[in-house]
Amino acid sequence: MTGHASAKSPLKLYFAIWATLLVFTFVTYKVAFIELGPFNPVVALVIATLKATLVALFFMHVWHAGERLTKLVIVSAIFFLFLLLGLTMSDYLTRGWH
Amino acid sequence: MADSTLIGLHHEEEHRPELLHHFADVTQQRNAASLGMWVFLATEVMFFGGMFCAYLVYRTAYFGDFAAASKSIDATLGATNTGVLICSSLTVVLAVWAAQTARRALLISMLVVTMLFGLAFLGIKGKEYYDKFEEHHVPGASFSFDHVPIPGHPGEYANPRHAEIYFSLYFVMTGLHALHMIVGLGIFTWLLIMAWKGRFTPEYHTPVEIGGLYWHFVDIIWIYLFPLLYLIDRHP
Amino acid sequence: MSMEIAIPQPVERENYLNNEYGFWSWLLTTDHKRIALLYLVSITFFFFIGGFFALLIRLELLTPAGDLVQADTYNKLFTMHGMVMVFFFLIPSIPATLGNFLVPMMIGAKDLAFPRINLLSWYLYIIGGALMLHCMLTGGVDTGWTFYTPFSTNFTNTKIVEAGIAIFIAGFSSILTGLNFVVTIHRMRAPGMTWSRLPLFIWAHYATSIIQLLGTPVIAITIVLVAAERALHLGIFDPKLGGDPLLFQHLFWFYSHPAVYIMILPSMGVVTEIIACFSRKRIFGYHFVAFSSIAIAVFGFLVWAHHMFVAGISVYSALVFSFLSYAVALPSAIKVFNWTATLYKGSIHYDAPMLYAFGFLGLFTIGGLTGLFLAALGIDVHVTDTYFVVAHFHYIMVGGAVMGYLGGMHFWWPKISGKLYPEGWAKLAALIVFIGFNLTFFPQFLLGYMGMPRRYYDYSHMPEFQVLHVLSTAGSTVLGVGYLLPMVYFLWSMRYGRPASDNPWNAAGLEWKTSSPPPTFNFDKEPVVTWEAYNYDELDAPVHPQEVPVGR
Numbered sequence: 001m002t003g004h005a006s007a008k009s010p011l012k013l014y015f016a017i018w019a020t021l022l023v024f025t026f027v028t029y030k031v032a033f034i035e036l037g038p039f040n041p042v043v044a045l046v047i048a049t050l051k052a053t054l055v056a057l058f059f060m061h062v063w064h065a066g067e068r069l070t071k072l073v074i075v076s077a078i079f080f081l082f083l084l085l086g087l088t089m090s091d092y093l094t095r096g097w098h
Numbered sequence: 099m100a101d102s103t104l105i106g107l108h109h110e111e112e113h114r115p116e117l118l119h120h121f122a123d124v125t126q127q128r129n130a131a132s133l134g135m136w137v138f139l140a141t142e143v144m145f146f147g148g149m150f151c152a153y154l155v156y157r158t159a160y161f162g163d164f165a166a167a168s169k170s171i172d173a174t175l176g177a178t179n180t181g182v183l184i185c186s187s188l189t190v191v192l193a194v195w196a197a198q199t200a201r202r203a204l205l206i207s208m209l210v211v212t213m214l215f216g217l218a219f220l221g222i223k224g225k226e227y228y229d230k231f232e233e234h235h236v237p238g239a240s241f242s243f244d245h246v247p248i249p250g251h252p253g254e255y256a257n258p259r260h261a262e263i264y265f266s267l268y269f270v271m272t273g274l275h276a277l278h279m280i281v282g283l284g285i286f287t288w289l290l291i292m293a294w295k296g297r298f299t300p301e302y303h304t305p306v307e308i309g310g311l312y313w314h315f316v317d318i319i320w321i322y323l324f325p326l327l328y329l330i331d332r333h334p
Numbered sequence: 335m336s337m338e339i340a341i342p343q344p345v346e347r348e349n350y351l352n353n354e355y356g357f358w359s360w361l362l363t364t365d366h367k368r369i370a371l372l373y374l375v376s377i378t379f380f381f382f383i384g385g386f387f388a389l390l391i392r393l394e395l396l397t398p399a400g401d402l403v404q405a406d407t408y409n410k411l412f413t414m415h416g417m418v419m420v421f422f423f424l425i426p427s428i429p430a431t432l433g434n435f436l437v438p439m440m441i442g443a444k445d446l447a448f449p450r451i452n453l454l455s456w457y458l459y460i461i462g463g464a465l466m467l468h469c470m471l472t473g474g475v476d477t478g479w480t481f482y483t484p485f486s487t488n489f490t491n492t493k494i495v496e497a498g499i500a501i502f503i504a505g506f507s508s509i510l511t512g513l514n515f516v517v518t519i520h521r522m523r524a525p526g527m528t529w530s531r532l533p534l535f536i537w538a539h540y541a542t543s544i545i546q547l548l549g550t551p552v553i554a555i556t557i558v559l560v561a562a563e564r565a566l567h568l569g570i571f572d573p574k575l576g577g578d579p580l581l582f583q584h585l586f587w588f589y590s591h592p593a594v595y596i597m598i599l600p601s602m603g604v605v606t607e608i609i610a611c612f613s614r615k616r617i618f619g620y621h622f623v624a625f626s627s628i629a630i631a632v633f634g635f636l637v638w639a640h641h642m643f644v645a646g647i648s649v650y651s652a653l654v655f656s657f658l659s660y661a662v663a664l665p666s667a668i669k670v671f672n673w674t675a676t677l678y679k680g681s682i683h684y685d686a687p688m689l690y691a692f693g694f695l696g697l698f699t700i701g702g703l704t705g706l707f708l709a710a711l712g713i714d715v716h717v718t719d720t721y722f723v724v725a726h727f728h729y730i731m732v733g734g735a736v737m738g739y740l741g742g743m744h745f746w747w748p749k750i751s752g753k754l755y756p757e758g759w760a761k762l763a764a765l766i767v768f769i770g771f772n773l774t775f776f777p778q779f780l781l782g783y784m785g786m787p788r789r790y791y792d793y794s795h796m797p798e799f800q801v802l803h804v805l806s807t808a809g810s811t812v813l814g815v816g817y818l819l820p821m822v823y824f825l826w827s828m829r830y831g832r833p834a835s836d837n838p839w840n841a842a843g844l845e846w847k848t849s850s851p852p853p854t855f856n857f858d859k860e861p862v863v864t865w866e867a868y869n870y871d872e873l874d875a876p877v878h879p880q881e882v883p884v885g886r
Binding site: 084 | 636
Binding site: 119120121122126129130133134137138140141142144145146147148149151152155156159160237238239257259260262263266267270274 | 443444445446447448449509513516517518520521522547548549550551552554555556558559562563566567568569570575576577578581584585588855860
């Protein structure tokens with residue numbers, strides 16, 4: 001994250017990302033009313049992750065970040081979150097096994 | 099015996115008012131502030147993460163009850179709020195761009211608009227909380243959730259105790275999120291005051307950048323809260 | 335054989351202690367060294383509070399009957415002992431005192447990245463501590479430091495929410511310290527101070543900070559949920575309302591297991607520095623030791639449910655956590671091997687810091703190995719919730735972490751205070767601590783193995799345990815004396831101790847290249863590092879190698 005703006009104006013990119021995010025939100029909302037069985041939560045979360053990724057990469061400037069350290073911090077946070085969720089669920093999902 | 103080659107400060111001391119004495123130069127200061135905010139956001143991921151864990155455990159165990167409870171909150175308002183936050187994230191990046199390009203008026207107006215979007219979000223949230231209060235869906239002594247059908251399972255009704263767990267998580271998760279929004283509004287108020295006083299330049303606008311990072315993070319949390327809380331099972 | 339070279343300084347130079355005087359110059363300081371001292375005083379205070387509770391516990395257990403205090407009071411005693419010792423002593427201890435003091439100096443920086451946040455961190459600790467004190471004085475908590483649900487949410491009428499808020503605030507203090515260290519170590523190393531030249535003390539604190547940052551928020555949210563459940567009768571952890579008490583335990587231990595690595599890693603960093611200096615050798619396997627610190631931090635997050643083997647988790651999950659708990663021992667073992675290899679053919683000096691380091695080596699090894707016993711599901715079923723567990727964690731936290739802390743305090747005392755502590759008394763105190771510690775806690779392994787439950791104030795149905803309990807209590811008084819001695823002579827040395835030179839131990843590290851005590855901004859000129867860490871061969875080389883001996 002540097003202090004100077006990129007040579008080309010980033011405004012078009014920002015508005016494009018903004019529009020994409022709104023479209024994704026609309027799609028999430030509409031798809032939720034369609035019966036997709038077990039894929040409803042999958043679709044919802046995949047779209048949410050796409051949205052979060054766009055915000056992080058372009059609004060939070062991770063795409064243009066010079067350093068790998070920023071990406072390492074993000075990846076670490078997500079990794080440890082998944083540890084918490086995954087290992088906890090490994091208990092709950094296997095309690096019924098015999 | 100080896101000796102350190104002690105030389106004077108390796109950068110010419112920059113006499114910038116915003117340069118703190120323990121940093122060698124403004125670049126180091128800015129990089130430290132940026133890393134500091136990213137690391138703080140990582141802690142926030144884990145803070146909300148604990149609640150996501152509780153949510154995951156109970157949604158898996160009580161899917162039907164959670165679906166019934168989820169259906170009772172207003173998805174249109176939720177989607178609208180998602181849109182509001184997305185717009186606010188746009189105004190935040192525009193504010194940062196304005197600071198980078200010395201556009202003081204645009205910076206100030208974008209900060210103000212961001213805060214207005216934030217207030218709009220909180221207003222809609224308040225309306226949603228009010229609706230839940232009216233419907234006796236607030237956990238506690240007056241909670242009631244009787245005879246609410248489970249979506250997709252005609253004839254079956256949601257267990258009120260399990261629905262109460264959903265609403266407990268709903269209020270704690272959205273409540274903590276709203277609290278972070280309020281803190282964000284406080285941060286942006288301070289940024290607005292600093293911007294009004296002309297403290298930000300293309301060379302120094304680090305507070306705007308890192309304040310923006312915080313705001314985007316709060317947006318990202320909501321991007322996940324929306325489908326998880328509002329859209330568990332919406333098809334008729 | 336002491337290596338101290340005390341060169342009396344003719345004129346008192348300006349340093350961080352004398353550059354400013356007055357109450358507010360301390361309470362509003364942003365100097366990391368002064369903040370370290372503020373922490374030192376505060377955590378010592380809480381150490382004695384926690385120790386006082388321990389003393390009462392041991393007094394009660396002198397006799398099989400519950401005759402000193404009532405059952406409810408005893409519950410409060412062990413709870414408050416645990417909460418104070420864990421959250422207000424052990425977690426901050428080394429990072430907030432030695433870490434705060436040394437991290438900037440060891441990397442050649444003028445201060446931490448965020449000095450004002452550092453001061454805020456201390457204030458948060460004080461506020462949390464004051465709240466905890468108030469809680470204890472007005473009734474306390476009786477749930478055990480682990481405050482399991484649903485007892486803590488539904489049934490007890492002690493001051494859970496207040497204690498929870500106190501711990502929440504102290505947790506924030508811990509998070510901010512970790513944040514400061516991580517950013518400082520990344521951004522503020524002096525020119526030439528590459529990652530591979532960092533003292534292993536820094537690597538240890540970096541790893542500790544990762545745990546503080548990623549683990550503490552989870553217990554923070556757990557406390558919020560417990561407080562909400564208690565205040566609003568939510569049911570998230572209440573089985574009668576569809577909640578699962580084990581969810582609380584998962585969330586609680588997700589932090590509280592890595593927390594024990596917060597407590598031990600800095601101590602390992604201290605021991606590494608001491609062993610290198612007093613063997614006059616570079617640490618064997620520098621990169622192994624460095625990466626093992628990171629490995630402990632990461633693996634430490636994978637094992638938490640070994641505290642829950644008999645609580646009702648699935649047996650398949652228990653198998654996975656048991657296996658992972660064995661894996662987490664590997665990086666610790668690597669460190670022990672590397673310390674041992676460092677000692678091999680080293681030029682060993684038995685100064686007080688080194689005595690503590692030796693104590694650490696033995697006691698941490700015992701404590702760590704008994705952890706492996708507990709990781710085995712079959713053994714754990716029998717010794718869980720007995721004194722075996724109590725002995726295990728005290729060996730690591732007291733025999734390990736506190737020994738390392740005392741060793742570090744002695745090693746860096748000349749740097750911090752500019753005075754030398756009395757070496758004879760220090761050696762005596764180290765010996766008393768070692769003897770007192772083993773007398774206190776070794777009998778507890780035996781007690782636990784034979785079936786003495788923990789958290790029991792009355793063992794009259796097992797009167798044969800009294801002998802071991804009496805030994806343990808006797809040991810605790812000896813241990814208490816051992817802890818008081820350094821307090822006394824450290825304070826004495828501040829007034830009457832011999833002045834210390836810049837580098838009384840002839841040790842490696844940037845902190846020894848500046849005066850004792852250091853100037854406010856640590857170095858007169860920013861250092862530029864051109865040598866490797868632990869360059870003891872250079873430090874011990876003859877001063878004038880080109881001199882030719884007479885008679886050639």
